[in-house]
Amino acid sequence: xxxxxxxxxxxxEELMKADxxxxxxxxxxxYCKCIDRIPEPVGESIYATQIYMSMGEIYFLKNDYLKAxxxxxxxxxxxxxxxxxxxxxRIGQSSLEVGNHRQARDELLRAYATGGTLMFETENxxxxxxxxxxx
Numbered sequence: 578x579x580x581x582x583x584x585x586x587x588x589x590e591e592l593m594k595a596d597x598x599x600x601x602x603x604x605x606x607x608y609c610k611c612i613d614r615i616p617e618p619v620g621e622s623i624y625a626t627q628i629y630m631s632m633g634e635i636y637f638l639k640n641d642y643l644k645a646x647x648x649x650x651x652x653x654x655x656x657x658x659x660x661x662x663x664x665x666x667r668i669g670q671s672s673l674e675v676g677n678h679r680q681a682r683d684e685l686l687r688a689y690a691t692g693g694t695l696m697f698e699t700e701n702x703x704x705x706x707x708x709x710x711x712x
Contacts, residue, residue, distance in 0.1 A: 662692025
């Protein structure tokens with residue numbers, strides 16, 4: 578395994594560049610480079626969780642719900658991903674947008690269970706409406 582000092586500082590520098598860019602496509606490229614810097618198993622790094630969430634958010638904001646779902650799905654399988662209300666919210670929203678209502682309700686309910694109504698306050702009401710009968 579790589580020494581943490583050998584990969585962590587360059588990774589943080591790359592993350593800062595990716596976070597600072599206004600170009601979503603460039604940010605995605607830089608996040609991919611960041612993932613490549615993380616030693617295996619990648620999913621055991623909190624950086625991987627954060628990077629996949631950032632990539633998912635870019636795609637979610639671009640209305641590319643399949644890719645958003647993919648990257649948030651990767652994030653939920655990383656350290657501290659399961660139970661993260663934002664991850665569950667975005668997986669649920671992306672699922673709803675692509676017509677997977679069963680998974681959408683499950684994930685939106687998880688977001689509600691871990692983050693409460695606060696998670697839905699700035700979101701389109703249709704997302705809370707999808708679970709209203711369950712809460």
